[in-house]
Amino acid sequence: MPEARLCDDVLKVAFPAIRQNAPVCAKSSHFVVPKDLLPAITHYLHTQPNFRGRLTLLWACDHRPVRDTYGLYYLFTLEGSHHWVMLSTELIGNDRLFPSITPHIHAAHWYEREIRDMFGLIPQGHPDLRRLVRHEHWPKGMHPLRKDFPWDRVLGRQQGEHHFRHIEGEGVFIVPVGPIHAGIIESGHFRFSVAGEPIMQLELRHFWKHRGxxxxxxxxxxxxxxxxxxxxxxxxxxxxxxxxxxxxxxxxxxxxxxxxxxxxxxxxxxxxxxxxxxxxxxxxxxxxxxxxxxxxxxxxxxxxxxxxxxxxxxxxxxxxxxxxxxxxxxxxxxxxxxxxxxxxxxxxxxxxxxxxxxxxxxxxxxxxxxxxxxxxxxxxxxxxxxxxxxxxxxxxxxxxxxxxxxxxxxxxxxxxxxxxxxxxxxxxxxxxxxxxxxxxxxxxxxxxxxxxxxxxxxxxxxxxxxxxxxxxxxxxxxxxxxxxxxxxxxxxxxxxxxxxxxxxxxxxxxxxxxxxxxxxxxxxxxxxxx
Amino acid sequence: MFRIIKKSLKIGVVTGQYQKGEPAAVPVVPEVKKKAGLFKRSFAIREVDTGSCNACEMEMNALMNPVYDAEQFGIHIAASPRHADALIVTGPVTVNMERALKDAHKQTPDPKLVIALGDCAIHCGMFKGCYAVTGPVERHIPVDVRIPGCPPRPADILEALSELRNGRP
The missing domain is CATH 1.10.645.10 (Cytochrome-c3 Hydrogenase, chain B)
Known part of the structure; x- marks a missing residue:
C-alpha cells in the first residue's frame, strides 16, 4: 500500500531516532521508539492532520524469563486509511518508569493505570495515579501480571481507603450507587455529585469483578x-x-x-x-x-x-x-x-x-x-x-x-x-x-x-x-x-x-x-x- | 393506538413457548423446602453478581420476559436485599466483591434462601484457584440450592424454583 509506506517515511523523517521493525500483522507498521521520545511521537501521531491516530490499544508485557525487560506497546489506528501504527519500547533491568502520554492523549488514562496496577510500572506525569484494578484492600506490591507472581497466590487484606474526587460548595451532595444495583445488572460503583437535579460529576469505580x-x-x-x-x-x-x-x-x-x-x-x-x-x-x-x-x-x-x-x-x-x-x-x-x-x-x-x-x-x-x-x-x-x-x-x-x-x-x-x-x-x-x-x-x-x-x-x-x-x-x-x-x-x-x-x-x-x-x-x- | 392493539392481537400469547427444562439432578433437601414453603405464592429474589461473565444475568433477565414470565408464579426481583426472600448469587466470589456479598447477605431478613446460580457460583468453574477469586459462594455464606449450568437455561431455572416450592413454580 503506497499510502501506508508514505506515512512510515514521514514518521521516520520526523523522528530519525526510531527504528522500523517487520510488521506483526497485515495493514500495520511497527516502530521501536526510545522511551523518552514516546510523548512527542504519540502527540505527533495523534494530532497531525494526515495521521490523526486514535489510540486503539496500549499494553505491557513481562518478557522474563527470556529477557529481563518489560515491553510497552502503543497501537494507533490512523483515520482514513485505518492503517495500524504500533510503537514499542522496552524497560530494561530494574527500570520501572515510563513517560505518561495521558496528558495529551486522554484515551491512555485507564490503560496506564491498569499497567501500573498489573505490572508495577509507573507512568511518570500521569495526572491520576490512584489504584484502578487493585482495590484499596489489596496489600502493597501485588502486581499479578508480573512473571514472578504465582497465579494461585492468596491475597491478604490490608486497611485502606479509596479517595473519590469530590466537588465542594453549597448544596452539593453525593449519591453513591453500587456495587450491587437494583436490577439484574452486574457490579460496579457510580458516584454522582449533584446540586439540585443536574449531575455535576460522575465518577466510576469498577473492577469489582476482576477475576484474573x-x-x-x-x-x-x-x-x-x-x-x-x-x-x-x-x-x-x-x-x-x-x-x-x-x-x-x-x-x-x-x-x-x-x-x-x-x-x-x-x-x-x-x-x-x-x-x-x-x-x-x-x-x-x-x-x-x-x-x-x-x-x-x-x-x-x-x-x-x-x-x-x-x-x-x-x-x-x-x-x-x-x-x-x-x-x-x-x-x-x-x-x-x-x-x-x-x-x-x-x-x-x-x-x-x-x-x-x-x-x-x-x-x-x-x-x-x-x-x-x-x-x-x-x-x-x-x-x-x-x-x-x-x-x-x-x-x-x-x-x-x-x-x-x-x-x-x-x-x-x-x-x-x-x-x-x-x-x-x-x-x-x-x-x-x-x-x-x-x-x-x-x-x-x-x-x-x-x-x-x-x-x-x-x-x-x-x-x-x-x-x-x-x-x-x-x-x-x-x-x-x-x-x-x-x-x-x-x-x-x-x-x-x-x-x-x-x-x-x-x-x-x-x-x-x-x-x-x-x-x-x-x-x-x-x-x-x- | 389501533396499531398497538392490532400488533398485540396478531402476536397473541407467547408465554410458555419454550422447551420444558430438565428436572434438577440433585433434589432439594426437605429442610430447605420447609423454609421455602414460608414464602407461599410470593417470592422476592435479589440477584447478586460476584464476578460472573454476565451470561447468568442475561438468563435471569430472560426469566422476566413474556415467554417465561416468572412474574405469573409470584416470583419477582426485589430492588434491595432488605426486601428479598432469597439471594441468587452468580459467579465465583472475587476478592473485590467478597465484602459486598457478605453485606448483602447480612442485610437480607431471616428466614432467607441462598441460591447459587451457575457453575461458577457452585465450584468457581474455570476461575478456580486464581489469585483474584476467593472461592465458591458456599465458602462465604451458607447455600441452600444449587442450579448448575454454564449458564443454566431459563427453563431449568424455572424448573429448579418450582421444585423448591413444591411444584409451584
Missing part, C-alpha cells in the same frame, strides 16, 4: 484457552471466541476453510441481533415503556432459541473452534434461519414503527446523554456508541475478517450522540445484520468446516487480532510461550474504552436519566474488569 482472566490465560495452552475467551464477557461469546481463535490461527499458520469463515460470520451476526434486540427493549423499559420491552424481549428470545437449536447453546458457546467451526449448518438449515429472520424483521419493523411514533418516548430519548463528537474522539470511543457520535469506524468494513471481505457492510452512522442516536444505530444494525445473513446464504461455498492444527507455535511469536463484536472492536494480543503455552494474552473489550466516556455523557442530565444513558451504552462490566 489475563493471568489465567497464561496457565493454559493456545488450543485449550478458547472456553476462557468465551467467558470473558458472556453476552459476547462469539466475538471474544472469534477474536481469540483468529489470533491463535495466525500463530499456528492455520488456514480456515472458506465455509467456516461464513459460518463464523453467521454466528457473529446472530449474536449482534439478539443483543441489539434486547438492548432496544431494555432502553424502552428504562423510560417505563413496557410494551416495547415485552415485544423486544419476545423477539430476542426467538433468536436465543434459534441459537439453541443450531448449536445446543443459547449463547453459541462452543460453536467456534481453533481452525474453523465445530458443527456444520447445512443449506436447508440456512434457509430455515433466513425464513425465521425474515419473520423477525417484519415483526421488528412493525414494533419499530410503534416505538418511533411514540412522542413521549422520543421526548425522553432526544438530547439525553449527549456524547459530543469531540469527546468521543478524545476518548477513542468506538462501536455502537462511537457510531452514534459520528465516529465512522467498523472493523467489518475497515479491516475485514471472517467472510466480511465478500460481504460489504453498510455502516450505520449518526452524529447527535444522544440516547436516540444510539437506539437508531442499533435499529439500523438489526436490519443490516439480517440483510447480511440473507446475502451470506446465497454466497456460502461448500467444503470442509475445520482444519486441524499441524504445527506448534514458535515461542515469542505474537500477533494481534481484531473483531467487530456487537459492542465494538474486540482486540486480542496473544504471545506464544514455551511448549504451546500462552506467554501473554491481552484482552481488550470495547467496554474498557467506552466506560470513561459515560462520565462525560451524563453531565447536566438528571440522575433518573442515568439508567437510561447507561443502558444506551450497555457496556460489559465483566469484559472491562477481566
Amino acid at each position: 482472566v489475563e493471568k489465567l490465560f497464561e496457565q493454559q495452552t493456545l488450543i485449550d484457552a478458547l472456553p476462557l475467551a468465551e467467558r470473558v464477557s458472556g453476552d459476547t461469546t462469539v466475538g471474544h471466541g472469534l477474536a481469540y481463535c483468529q489470533a491463535v490461527e495466525t500463530l499456528l499458520h492455520l488456514e480456515v476453510p472458506r465455509r467456516a469463515t461464513y459460518l463464523r460470520t453467521l454466528f457473529l451476526e446472530l449474536e449482534r441481533l439478539s443483543n441489539h434486540l434486547g438492548d432496544i427493549g431494555a432502553m424502552c423499559n428504562d423510560t417505563a415503556y413496557a410494551l416495547a420491552h415485552a415485544h423486544c424481549g419476545r423477539m430476542k428470545e426467538r433468536i436465543m432459541q434459534l441459537n439453541d437449536r443450531l448449536t445446543g447453546s443459547r449463547f453459541l458457546r462452543g460453536a467456534i473452534r481453533v481452525g474453523g467451526v465445530t458443527r456444520d449448518i447445512d443449506n436447508g438449515r440456512l434457509t430455515e434461519i433466513v425464513e425465521e429472520l425474515n419473520r423477525i424483521q417484519l415483526d421488528f419493523s412493525e414494533v419499530g414503527a410503534i416505538i418511533f411514533a411514540n412522542a413521549s418516548l422520543t421526548d425522553r430519548l432526544e438530547t439525553t446523554g449527549i456524547l459530543h463528537e469531540r469527546t468521543a474522539w478524545d476518548h477513542a470511543v468506538m462501536g455502537v456508541v462511537g457510531r452514534a457520535s459520528g465516529m465512522d469506524c467498523d472493523l467489518r468494513r475497515d479491516r475485514p475478517f471472517a467472510a466480511y471481505d465478500a460481504l460489504p457492510v453498510n455502516v450505520a452512522l449518526y452524529r447527535y450522540g444522544d440516547v436516540r442516536a444510539r437506539l437508531r444505530v442499533r435499529g439500523d444494525e438489526i436490519h443490516e445484520s439480517i440483510r447480511l445473513i440473507r446475502e451470506l446464504r446465497g454466497k456460502i461455498p461448500d467444503g470442509p468446516i475445520a482444519n486441524e492444527p499441524s504445527r506448534s507455535p514458535d515461542p515469542g511469536d505474537w500477533t494481534l487480532s481484531a473483531v467487530e463484536g456487537w459492542r465494538g472492536e474486540i482486540l486480542y494480543m496473544v504471545m506464544a510461550g514455551e511448549g504451546g503455552r500462552i506467554h501473554r494474552c491481552k484482552v481488550r473489550d470495547p467496554s474498557f474504552v467506552n466506560w470513561p466516556a459515560i462520565q462525560w455523557a451524563v453531565l447536566g442530565n438528571i440522575i433518573p436519566d442515568f439508567p437510561l444513558i447507561n443502558k444506551s451504552f450497555n457496556l460489559s462490566y465483566a469484559g472491562n474488569d477481566l
